[in-house]
Amino acid sequence: MNSSLIPEVLDNKRVSYECTCGSHETIHRIYFCRHCHQLRCRQCVSHEVDSQYCQHCLEYIPSIDAKLKKNKCASCFQCPSCMHTLTTRAIITQVPNPTDPTQTQHKKVFYLICYYCRWSSRDIGIPDQSVASGNWPELETPNCKRLDQLFDRYRLLAQKEKLDKEKKRISPRSAIILLDKYGITPSLSPKVTATLRAKMAKSSSGFSLSELKSPTDMSDFESSVATDDVEPLDINAYYNNSLEIDLGEKATLNQQLMQVESQPDKCSQLYPVSQMLLVKHSLRCKQCDHNLSKPEYNPSSIKFKIQLSAYYHIPELRIKSIPLMKKGEEFKLEMTLQNPTPYTLHVNIFDLVDTSIEPSAGIKVAETEMVLAPKDDTADLDIDQNYHSQFNDDKNFISFRKGNKLGFYINVCPLKSGECKFRLGMKHDFINTVIQTSKESSVERQPQILWITHQIWINLGDVQD
Numbered sequence: 001m002n003s004s005l006i007p008e009v010l011d012n013k014r015v016s017y018e019c020t021c022g023s024h025e026t027i028h029r030i031y032f033c034r035h036c037h038q039l040r041c042r043q044c045v046s047h048e049v050d051s052q053y054c055q056h057c058l059e060y061i062p063s064i065d066a067k068l069k070k071n072k073c074a075s076c077f078q079c080p081s082c083m084h085t086l087t088t089r090a091i092i093t094q095v096p097n098p099t100d101p102t103q104t105q106h107k108k109v110f111y112l113i114c115y116y117c118r119w120s121s122r123d124i125g126i127p128d129q130s131v132a133s134g135n136w137p138e139l140e141t142p143n144c145k146r147l148d149q150l151f152d153r154y155r156l157l158a159q160k161e162k163l164d165k166e167k168k169r170i171s172p173r174s175a176i177i178l179l180d181k182y183g184i185t186p187s188l189s190p191k192v193t194a195t196l197r198a199k200m201a202k203s204s205s206g207f208s209l210s211e212l213k214s215p216t217d218m219s220d221f222e223s224s225v226a227t228d229d230v231e232p233l234d235i236n237a238y239y240n241n242s243l244e245i246d247l248g249e250k251a252t253l254n255q256q257l258m259q260v261e262s263q264p265d266k267c268s269q270l271y272p273v274s275q276m277l278l279v280k281h282s283l284r285c286k287q288c289d290h291n292l293s294k295p296e297y298n299p300s301s302i303k304f305k306i307q308l309s310a311y312y313h314i315p316e317l318r319i320k321s322i323p324l325m326k327k328g329e330e331f332k333l334e335m336t337l338q339n340p341t342p343y344t345l346h347v348n349i350f351d352l353v354d355t356s357i358e359p360s361a362g363i364k365v366a367e368t369e370m371v372l373a374p375k376d377d378t379a380d381l382d383i384d385q386n387y388h389s390q391f392n393d394d395k396n397f398i399s400f401r402k403g404n405k406l407g408f409y410i411n412v413c414p415l416k417s418g419e420c421k422f423r424l425g426m427k428h429d430f431i432n433t434v435i436q437t438s439k440e441s442s443v444e445r446q447p448q449i450l451w452i453t454h455q456i457w458i459n460l461g462d463v464q465d
């Protein structure tokens with residue numbers, strides 16, 4: 001999840017949950033492993049690429065093809081001027097008739113245009129194409145040869161390193177000598193000797209070290225040498241206006257960096273940029289290797305096969321409103337709890353006393369178990385008059401109740417000026433619906449009820465003196 005995509009109202013940094021690794025994250029950025037029953041932040045999960053696709057044409061591209069196409073879509077382009085997606089436009093033009101040069105004929109041709117800034121492929125002289133899918137000429141990357149050379153050299157070096165590593169391991173020949181030395185004859189261990197001999201034969205018939213060029217005698221490879229012959233920049237020429245600059249002609253830094261291989265200085269050299277592919281990735285718990293998030297393969301689907309974001313499994317604690325805080329003055333802080341699961345949850349909130357640091361606030365929490373109604377999407381339609389009486393709530397502690405949400409009070413007394421920060425404990429039951437595979441009988445396939453405790457950090461902001 002990108003930080004810029006979550007608005008402040010949803011991603012409130014004032015309440016953060018402590019991950020098992022000790023980092024603090026908001027509930028939207030944390031996962032809950034239902035196999036280890038622990039919270040996992042993005043550092044505690046392994047990230048894997050599932051599939052590649054183009055965000056514009058929504059085409060699924062297999063990994064091997066994506067690598068060959070340098071992670072670019074073959075048919076979609078971005079405007080080099082404003083970064084919008086380019087559209088293919090068809091027009092009818094007059095071209096000379098090949099059979100009779102004195103006559104003209106109609107021909108449909110295509111070119112790329114940006115409907116946002118009106119940049120078009122005709123601006124830089126790319127010839128119109130006769131097919132809609134393009135076959136747009138590719139701009140040759142400067143230093144392409146040099147890059148290929150470097151790739152080859154590093155591939156060779158990697159191969160050599162791998163072989164060196166294998167050589168260091170005990171060779172089958174020396175293993176046979178060792179066996180002989182300690183009197184273990186082939187008659188005593190016929191199986192071991194046979195395997196070793198087979199390995200020896202394999203290594204002699206296969207790839208040999210002598211075939212590989214050593215990196216020192218790759219004479220055809222030129223190392224690059226840094227040169228000092230870069231023209232110094234004459235700043236005075238810019239200041240004294242002796243050098244005329246037309247800003248309309250100059251490419252901006254963003255435009256230049258979009259074409260990192262050529263970095264054109266002028267707008268007339270801007271070239272359509274191939275759309276980069278996006279990936280769908282899955283997350284796996286590092287402890288138990290189970291998937292915590294797995295998207296559907298179909299690029300146009302936004303659904304998940306597995307989604308264990310903590311937001312869907314752990315009660316969400318929020319601050320309803322923060323009153324004006326004064327040092328030494330106790331106040332009632334109203335907080336809310338929301339149940340994201342389709343089961344009734346029992347939640348206990350308690351004070352976690354941390355003796356290692358001087359507390360910035362004293363808190364008092366009533367030790368009452370709160371019963372959170374299950375999440376029900378049809379609840380708004382079904383108005384139950386007896387709803388409140390079901391729970392028998394203490395009005396001094398529970399402020400309101402609405403569907404799967406309730407409000408409650410805690411007493412806070414800021415002890416010093418500066419940030420008012422404290423820690424709460426939250427204990428709740430969790431109904432694990434993952435079917436426990438049991439070999440003995442199918443009777444044990446019951447949802448498992450567990451009690452889980454989390455540490456939650458609350459930051460109320462600055463206190464007035």
Ligand SMILES: [Zn+2]
Nearest residue numbers: 019021041044
């Ligand atoms: Zn973590």
Ligand SMILES: [Zn+2]
Nearest residue numbers: 054057073076
């Ligand atoms: Zn595409």
Ligand SMILES: [Zn+2]
Nearest residue numbers: 079082114117
């Ligand atoms: Zn544009």
Ligand SMILES: [Zn+2]
Nearest residue numbers: 033036285288
């Ligand atoms: Zn796990």
